[in-house]
Amino acid sequence: MSGDHFLPSRARASAAQPVQLTIQDVAFGGQGVGRTSGKAIFVPYVIDGETVSARVVREHKKFQEAELETVVASSPHRVKPRCPYFGRCGGCVYQHIEYDYQLALKWRQVKETLRRIGKLENAPMRPFIPSPLDYGYRNRITVHVEDGVIGFFRRESNTLLDIEQCPIASTEVNAQLAQLRATHPHNGHYTLRAHDGPRIFVQVNDAVAASMLDLVERTAASADLLIDGYCGAGFFAKRLRSRFRKVIGIDWDQHAIAVAQSDAQPNEEYIGGNIETELPRLLQENEKSPVVILDPPAAGLTDWIRHALRVHPPAQLIYISCNSGTLARDLAAIGKIFRCDSVTPLDMFPQTAEIEVIVELSPRQSGTR
Numbered sequence: 080m081s082g083d084h085f086l087p088s089r090a091r092a093s094a095a096q097p098v099q100l101t102i103q104d105v106a107f108g109g110q111g112v113g114r115t116s117g118k119a120i121f122v123p124y125v126i127d128g129e130t131v132s133a134r135v136v137r138e139h140k141k142f143q144e145a146e147l148e149t150v151v152a153s154s155p156h157r158v159k160p161r162c163p164y165f166g167r168c169g170g171c172v173y174q175h176i177e178y179d180y181q182l183a184l185k186w187r188q189v190k191e192t193l194r195r196i197g198k199l200e201n202a203p204m205r206p207f208i209p210s211p212l213d214y215g216y217r218n219r220i221t222v223h224v225e226d227g228v229i230g231f232f233r234r235e236s237n238t239l240l241d242i243e244q245c246p247i248a249s250t251e252v253n254a255q256l257a258q259l260r261a262t263h264p265h266n267g268h269y270t271l272r273a274h275d276g277p278r279i280f281v282q283v284n285d286a287v288a289a290s291m292l293d294l295v296e297r298t299a300a301s302a303d304l305l306i307d308g309y310c311g312a313g314f315f316a317k318r319l320r321s322r323f324r325k326v327i328g329i330d331w332d333q334h335a336i337a338v339a340q341s342d343a344q345p346n347e348e349y350i351g352g353n354i355e356t357e358l359p360r361l362l363q364e365n366e367k368s369p370v371v372i373l374d375p376p377a378a379g380l381t382d383w384i385r386h387a388l389r390v391h392p393p394a395q396l397i398y399i400s401c402n403s404g405t406l407a408r409d410l411a412a413i414g415k416i417f418r419c420d421s422v423t424p425l426d427m428f429p430q431t432a433e434i435e436v437i438v439e440l441s442p443r444q445s446g447t448r
């Protein structure tokens with residue numbers, strides 16, 4: 080079977096001679112890795128084990144970047160992408176891979192990133208929690224409008240690709256996209272949502288968000304106090320509030336904090352402020368070690384937060400990450416103080432390179448206070 084049904088036009092236009100190579104692995108981010116003349120070569124839209132013909136488009140000192148020309152010997156895991164924009168749109172990178180194998184690849188990527196950057200020689204990996212829907216799962220998308228073009232950014236570009244339908248978005252979201260198109264909108268950014276509600280952060284895949292809550296609930300240890308750092312509208316705090324004498328959420332989004340406060344029980348407190356000042360203060364003030372949940376944006380934790388965790392380690396730290404690279408960096412930085420008890424990847428974003436990970440950590444010496 081040939082895999083050339085969605086080859087990007089940029090690849091075909093290139094003048095360089097194609098090279099033939101065998102793909103050894105698919106790296107974090109979705110690029111396949113092979114070697115030619117001893118140099119690593121990165122090729123998108125391939126699968127490990129495949130022999131492909133690729134055209135080098137960028138030379139670097141230690142590696143090359145190439146575009147796929149043809150799949151010479153295809154993987155048994157190769158499938159036909161469902162989306163007509165795949166290969167041109169900057170969103171999905173794995174639609175050519177059957178879903179179970181996407182999970183196997185992502186699982187290996189997390190383990191390898193934690194080994195290489197996180198200095199965890201043998202991370203205690205748990206099985207992947209899959210998404211029940213591998214398409215049609217996104218409860219929101221943001222589309223951009225420029226001079227009548229309505230869609231997403233093209234791959235590796237800041238020009239827009241006109242999109243009629245997005246197969247990873249839910250039916251409701253696609254209906255909203257059709258409605259938006261019918262109104263001939265002005266230039267700008269439009270977030271289309273399956274659910275009504277305040278304009279605050281919400282997890283994009285409802286079913287996986289529910290699995291995530293279940294897992295955090297099962298994982299959380301017992302303590303007097305739970306601190307939900309980067310709490311948004313109290314996603315984790317609300318689920319766990321009956322298990323703790325007190326729960327405190329911190330987020331600098333005042334709208335999210337107002338939503339969290341709107342149905343708060345007497346034992347819930349929400350602080351609208353910067354975690355950089357609030358978390359170190361709370362860790363220092365509280366004599367009994369709390370359970371701390373941290374769900375930071377992709378940039379991960381700052382040096383200051385990592386320092387606060389080392390100086391006043393909580394009884395348990397549950398780190399929810401949407402970026403394995405920054406997660407690994409943070410785990411390396413707190414690794415002398417915290418033991419990593421489990422690593423569970425969740426597939427919040429099928430077909431894309433993104434991976435959500437929940438890591439459970441406990442202080443190496445309990446009662447360090």
Ligand SMILES: C[S@@+](CC[C@H](N)C(=O)[O-])C[C@H]1O[C@@H](n2cnc3c(N)ncnc32)[C@H](O)[C@@H]1O
Binds near residue numbers: 280313314335352353
């Ligand atoms: C990945 S979201 C998590 C939200 C929430 N845990 C949930 O699941 O709905 C990250 C949150 O961190 C907040 N945030 C980012 N940087 C922050 C900071 N320095 N201080 C406080 N909140 C911050 C954002 O406002 C956002 O709500």
